[in-house]
Amino acid sequence: MAMVLEKVVPFGRSLDEYQKMFNLTATDFAKPILGVGDGPASFNAEGTKCGCTITSIDPIYEFTGAEIQARFAAVVDDIIAQIEATSDDWIWSYHGSPAELRANREKVLAAFLEDYEIGKQERRYITAELPVLPFESKQFPLALCSHFLFLYSDHFDVEFHIQSIQEILRVADEVRIFPLLTLMLKRSPHLDPVIQYFQKSYDASIQPVDYELQKGGNEMLVIREVIDMS
Template sequence: MAMQLDSVVPFGRSQDEYIKMFNLTAIDLDCSILGAGDGPASFNAESTPLGSQITSVDPIYELSGADIQQRFETVLDDIIDQVKATPQDWVWSYHSSPEDLRYNRIQAMQLFLKDYESGKQQGRYQTAALPTLPFPDQTFELALCSHFLFLYSKQYDVAFHLASIRELLRISTEVRIFPLLTLMLEPSPYIQPVIQACQDWGYVASIETVGYELQKGGNQMLFIRSQ
């Protein structure tokens, strides 16, 4: 048993975690980037002042910052308690302990909240949901999807995954998805069907190992680009 969640939770990671989860280089951070399902991550908030061009989309952005914070606070203790109850399922290399993880998630949420209203006005946080996003073809150079696709394989079926990834490839030159494990720490059953579909559509899809691992065994991302 790893993590039981009835629905997708608004849990956000930092810019440094995004860099490590997606093997982002300085050149990548200079691209126009879409963050799909960015929720209360602080990737956009931390990267924008450094010159990156990031658009984050998430259905949760229909809510006010106070409401997103309240949803986060509702799930925080349960998640940390589940992590503490399953010590064998987690790798404490990046975060040193469940308490450190909790602190990091609160920090990310606070940075996100400080940026949220102005970012919304600037169009950097847009309310939208996979599998249909409101952007013209090839708007972005890089699309990132962290802790939504594959992770919630029980809640979203293979058809949803295929439609979502096809949509990300329509609007972005390259797509990276992390992690490839489900909440139950099993490889998502949709990885192979997705790789096959990407090849059928004329893309190259490869699995890369990254330098970030919190879920045990969760240190791989899927990288998809044109041939």
């Protein structure tokens, strides 16, 4: 399906934020990682510099860096104003203030854009979108999905979530998803049905993480192959 850039909020997070959102350890960073819906995050750019093997997919990668930058410039004032107007709904221990949040997002975008063309040539940024991924079965030990699944629960129904997570688990042994809240800062209504569905064949658990910007949004969902201890 052709993507409409005007519907996207191209706000990206840093490697440090990904580390905290997903409890990533040195063992995790030593594995090839798939970032699903990474958009303009600098996770791939910064991680690659540190020697990690990261593949990011996102429909936004059909656009040029200049187009993504222009979209960011078009929405950033409005989004930061909305956050300032609802400041009590957010936890400022990491970013400090709406102004610093904006500066962080600009820094992340700059790091992403600097890496984008070379990363595309190296097939580290691949244009693709859930619920279909262009990879072989079990190509990745770990997949991460930040600020797409569950967050946009008003736009994507529970069937889309189940189909998408099933597809991620086709190509990866484990998936971690953050946050579990919607844009309205409520726990996603899809969370319980998703857990019930995947618990039949996988280990599925909610785990606390050391990152909270949306108030109450400090948990991730982990779904992985059941490890046979017998």
